[in-house]
Amino acid sequence: MIPIALTVNGVRHEAEVEPRTLLVDFLRDDLGLTGTKIGCDTSLCGACTIHLDGLAVKSCTVLAVQADGSEITTIEGLAREGELHPLQQAFWERHALQCGFCTPGMIMTGVELLGTNGEGLTDAEIRRGLEGNLCRCTGYQHIVEAVHAAAVR
Amino acid sequence: MTTQVEEQTTTSIVGARMKRVEDPRMITGAAKYLDDLKLPGMAYGAVLRSPYAHARIKGIDTQKAAAHPGVIGVYTGKDFEHLNPLPCAWQASGADNFVATPRALEIDRVTFTGAGVAAVVAETRAAAEDALSLIEVDWEPLEVVVDPERAVEEGAPQLHEAAERNIVMDWECGDPSATDKALGEAEVVVEQRLVNQRLLPTPIEPRGAAAQYEPSSGEYTVWMTSQAPHVMRLLMTAFVFGIPETKMRCISPQVGGGFGTKIFLYPEYVLVAALAAKTGRPVKWMESRSENYAATTHGRDHVTYLKVGAKRDGTITALKAKTYANLGGILSTIAPGIPTTLYGRMLSGAYRIPNIHCQVLGVYTNTGMVDAYRGAGRPEATYVVERAVDLVARELDLDPVEVRRRNFIPPDAFPYDPVGILAGLEYDSGDYEKALTRALEMVGYDDFRKEQAAAREEGRYLGIGFSTYVEICGVAPSAWIGTGGQGWGAGLWESANVRVHLTGKVVVTTGSQSHGQGHETTVAQVVASELGVPVEDVTVELGDTLGTPFGYGTYGSRSAAVGVVAVYNALQRIKAKARRLAAHMLEVDVDDVEFEGGRAFVKGSPATAKTIQEIAAAAAVGYDLPPGEEPFLDDTSYYDPPNCTFPFGTHVAVVEVEPETGEVKLKRYVAVDDVGKVINPLIVDGQVQGGIVQGVAQALWEGAVYDENGQLLTSSLMEYAVPKADVFPQIELDRTETPTDVNPLGVKGAGETGTIASTAAVVNAVVDALAPLGIRHVDMPLTPERVWRAMREARS
Numbered sequence: 001m002i003p004i005a006l007t008v009n010g011v012r013h014e015a016e017v018e019p020r021t022l023l024v025d026f027l028r029d030d031l032g033l034t035g036t037k038i039g040c041d042t043s044l045c046g047a048c049t050i051h052l053d054g055l056a057v058k059s060c061t062v063l064a065v066q067a068d069g070s071e072i073t074t075i076e077g078l079a080r081e082g083e084l085h086p087l088q089q090a091f092w093e094r095h096a097l098q099c100g101f102c103t104p105g106m107i108m109t110g111v112e113l114l115g116t117n118g119e120g121l122t123d124a125e126i127r128r129g130l131e132g133n134l135c136r137c138t139g140y141q142h143i144v145e146a147v148h149a150a151a152v153r
Numbered sequence: 154m155t156t157q158v159e160e161q162t163t164t165s166i167v168g169a170r171m172k173r174v175e176d177p178r179m180i181t182g183a184a185k186y187l188d189d190l191k192l193p194g195m196a197y198g199a200v201l202r203s204p205y206a207h208a209r210i211k212g213i214d215t216q217k218a219a220a221h222p223g224v225i226g227v228y229t230g231k232d233f234e235h236l237n238p239l240p241c242a243w244q245a246s247g248a249d250n251f252v253a254t255p256r257a258l259e260i261d262r263v264t265f266t267g268a269g270v271a272a273v274v275a276e277t278r279a280a281a282e283d284a285l286s287l288i289e290v291d292w293e294p295l296e297v298v299v300d301p302e303r304a305v306e307e308g309a310p311q312l313h314e315a316a317e318r319n320i321v322m323d324w325e326c327g328d329p330s331a332t333d334k335a336l337g338e339a340e341v342v343v344e345q346r347l348v349n350q351r352l353l354p355t356p357i358e359p360r361g362a363a364a365q366y367e368p369s370s371g372e373y374t375v376w377m378t379s380q381a382p383h384v385m386r387l388l389m390t391a392f393v394f395g396i397p398e399t400k401m402r403c404i405s406p407q408v409g410g411g412f413g414t415k416i417f418l419y420p421e422y423v424l425v426a427a428l429a430a431k432t433g434r435p436v437k438w439m440e441s442r443s444e445n446y447a448a449t450t451h452g453r454d455h456v457t458y459l460k461v462g463a464k465r466d467g468t469i470t471a472l473k474a475k476t477y478a479n480l481g482g483i484l485s486t487i488a489p490g491i492p493t494t495l496y497g498r499m500l501s502g503a504y505r506i507p508n509i510h511c512q513v514l515g516v517y518t519n520t521g522m523v524d525a526y527r528g529a530g531r532p533e534a535t536y537v538v539e540r541a542v543d544l545v546a547r548e549l550d551l552d553p554v555e556v557r558r559r560n561f562i563p564p565d566a567f568p569y570d571p572v573g574i575l576a577g578l579e580y581d582s583g584d585y586e587k588a589l590t591r592a593l594e595m596v597g598y599d600d601f602r603k604e605q606a607a608a609r610e611e612g613r614y615l616g617i618g619f620s621t622y623v624e625i626c627g628v629a630p631s632a633w634i635g636t637g638g639q640g641w642g643a644g645l646w647e648s649a650n651v652r653v654h655l656t657g658k659v660v661v662t663t664g665s666q667s668h669g670q671g672h673e674t675t676v677a678q679v680v681a682s683e684l685g686v687p688v689e690d691v692t693v694e695l696g697d698t699l700g701t702p703f704g705y706g707t708y709g710s711r712s713a714a715v716g717v718v719a720v721y722n723a724l725q726r727i728k729a730k731a732r733r734l735a736a737h738m739l740e741v742d743v744d745d746v747e748f749e750g751g752r753a754f755v756k757g758s759p760a761t762a763k764t765i766q767e768i769a770a771a772a773a774v775g776y777d778l779p780p781g782e783e784p785f786l787d788d789t790s791y792y793d794p795p796n797c798t799f800p801f802g803t804h805v806a807v808v809e810v811e812p813e814t815g816e817v818k819l820k821r822y823v824a825v826d827d828v829g830k831v832i833n834p835l836i837v838d839g840q841v842q843g844g845i846v847q848g849v850a851q852a853l854w855e856g857a858v859y860d861e862n863g864q865l866l867t868s869s870l871m872e873y874a875v876p877k878a879d880v881f882p883q884i885e886l887d888r889t890e891t892p893t894d895v896n897p898l899g900v901k902g903a904g905e906t907g908t909i910a911s912t913a914a915v916v917n918a919v920v921d922a923l924a925p926l927g928i929r930h931v932d933m934p935l936t937p938e939r940v941w942r943a944m945r946e947a948r949s
Binding site: 038099 | 172173175176177178179180181182183184185186188189191279355356357358359407408409410411412441442443668669670671835836838839840842843844845846847869870871875877878879881883884907
């Protein structure tokens with residue numbers, strides 16, 4: 001077992017983990033943050049996307065030990081003091097989710113995308129920016145609209 | 154006391170683009186899906202799956218695995234011999250089925266790669282998975298067949314003793330001799346072999362189950378990723394475990410997409426319940442994506458030999474289809490019903506075709522189970538019919554739009570009986586021309602043909618494709634699907650209970666089960682509209698057999714046209730009772746009381762009124778009720794519709810094919826759907842867009858591939874091409890609304906139109922683009938390689 005210490009959604013955690021434990025399993029099973037989802041075993045679906053030191057990463061492709069000392073934000077930490085992040089709000093208003101399973105990862109990727117040059121994003125740039133996240137329900141159109149809508153907020 | 158209330162304009166709630174009431178929990182990560190469940194003392198299950206497509210199990214040694222640290226127990230099929238095989242609940246009508254279905258774990262033999270043969274229960278998921286690799290199976294590999302046409306030949310390996318030539322069923326509809334005669338007399342006959350390839354449905358949440366067993370009462374609680382928890386309970390208790398329904402509670406938590414795959418009873422659900430009883434621990438099992446691809450049901454997989462006869466003016470006189478439906482190595486819950494009732498019976502499409510015959514051979518092969526996948530039979534039927542129309546148009550050098558118009562069932566011909574192939578049902582209503590005209594206007598058809606001609610001059614391949622589909626939704630009439638002989642072993646009504654609590658808050662429970670469709674919002678809109686209560690005052694509970702009335706669940710776009718109508722009917726009786734109570738409270742005759750906008754008032758004197766909240770309170774306290782009236786506003790409806798509904802529309806795809814690489818670019822997509830009355834346009838838009846993308850993906854990219862040994866080569870998302878966001882243009886949508894009198898809400902169903910219509914539209918567009926090369930058909934998926942090969946062959 002390896003000791004690690006990291007900050008998740010503003011709360012510091014210290015734990016001992018097996019070297020092989022994936023970050024996504026640590027977040028879900030050890031910290032009980034089950035908002036982050038697992039949809040594949042090949043780092044393709046993006047349902048497990050979180051922010052690690054400010055970057056959107058697939059937490060199924062990071063070992064928990066690699067996250068030692070990092071700052072992590074998960075979907076549960078996105079709303080601040082009960083107020084939804086503009087992209088969460090836009091997902092709701094634009095019907096950018098159906099079953100909701102890809103939604104946490106999709107929103108975390110979308111938030112990073114908005115951070116770079118939100119208002120200037122074209123449809124094509126948004127679609128390219130989301131290509132690491134699969135959605136099987138929506139056909140992506142409302143998701144693209146939601147990213148646009150959040151950009152102008 | 155008489156209360157004056159402001160006039161409320163609540164009727165517009167039905168039809169409003171309301172954002173969904175269920176979303177806040179999903180956008181914040183609070184929604185609880187199956188794998189988010191953690192029970193005290195929970196252990197974890199893992200399943201060892203067959204690496205062979207066809208093999209005998211000569212022995213299984215579990216000793217090493219059992220000794221692995223953290224392992225609680227290791228089990229094989231023999232441990233569950235006392236449990237019956239899973240039932241097949243929809244055997245095709247008129248066919249002499251031989252049914253081979255899965256067991257919790259297979260005992261002697263496997264017929265596809267991925268079949269479960271042993272299970273480990275351990276303290277952690279990792280320990281369970283580690284121990285799987287320590288189980289030693291003595292396999293005797295057997296000869297394999299994966300191609301359904303080859304499987305029915307003499308000398309092919311036999312998968313199941315009693316299924317001669319591997320035929321599950323030999324089913325037909327229509328008139329074979331009249332159809333042959335019409336084909337013989339036709340001015341032109343077009344023939345084509347069409348492959349509707351196997352698909353991997355891929356809900357982003359895989360399947361899972363968790364169970365606990367209470368020995369003192371003998372009761373199981375089973376959580377599962379299910380679209381139909383009541384049906385799961387019935388099948389597991391009555392058919393597999395042989396215990397009363399009352400000894401099991403099935404719960405669907407939040408479900409992360411299903412697309413049909415989560416309708417069925419799977420071996421692992423039975424296994425997990427049995428493991429919980431055996432180990433005395435709550436047990437959870439969650440499949441990985443590769444298990445999902447190997448062991449969850451697949452969709453489509455038809456090979457069809459099509460013959461169409463027509464007059465020179467494009468009038469279609471006969472359609473004949475012989476279809477091989479690959480059902481896999483063993484039958485899933487409703488597998489035989491999909492390529493028969495939901496496919497063959499829809500082969501008239503939107504057209505008046507005087508002679509139709511369809512023969513379907515359901516075939517066992519050494520591949521994964523095939524069952525309903527979004528659209529379930531109707532995408533396959535639409536593909537055959539819409540390709541048939543285009544093939545006729547090409548043969549006669551006619552505009553495919555004109556051929557469609559010439560053959561459309563006209564608006565005054567409804568209700569329409571497609572020459573008996575629907576076995577007693579009739580298309581309810583339709584105005585196919587109207588939807589087509591609107592779609593042509595949106596896409597700018599005349600201009601497109603000019604643009605196409607100009608592009609061809611430059612050596613560019615632009616194409617346009619149409620799909621003027623009709624489908625069957627709200628699948629029900631129990632008297633048709635059950636007793637009428639479609640082979641479905643049960644009814645297909647739906648249930649709802651509505652209770653108006655003392656404070657006027659409304660709780661609806663329903664047998665429908667959402668897995669992304671937005672049931673909570675749609676139902677709340679209907680309740681708010683009927684009772685005049687705010688949407689926030691409505692709670693919709695579903696997915697738990699404890700506390701909801703028996704229902705058949707959500708699939709076949711039936712939740713609005715069957716499930717929500719049950720809610721509506723219960724609401725009508727609640728309103729009638731509210732009127733009676735209000736009359737008593739207002740001391741007037743009940744015939745003088747109307748209910749509208751959340752209040753019961755005296756006709757001609759709208760100020761003399763009681764609100765629904767006041768009436769609910771009076772009904773709940775119950776100390777001053779009219780004679781003979783029971784307390785509480787509470788009603789349950791079991792609604793069985795008189796007919797299915799038949800949504801329709803026109804989808805148009807515009808593509809450009811890259812002449813050098815064969816790459817297909819989808820440039821525009823226009824869809825005009827008629828799904829009857831729309832309760833929430835925002836939700837319907839989402840359903841249609843999502844379906845279109847799935848259907849386009851079948852046309853262009855997706856396809857499950859088995860090699861000749863029965864190994865699934867597309868075994869993960871690395872190999873299976875689920876589309877990403879960057880390959881689509883913005884889809885352009887519109888709707889027409891043709892009334893239907895099948896149900897009082899006038900709704901038809903919108904969940905599957907996208908996958909039903911779009912695949913054919915895209916293939917028609919690509920073939921249209923390639924017309925200058927003389928290409929008249931390319932089988933899906935139209936990957937660059939396939940198209941490039943077709944172009945190369947045509948050019949040489």
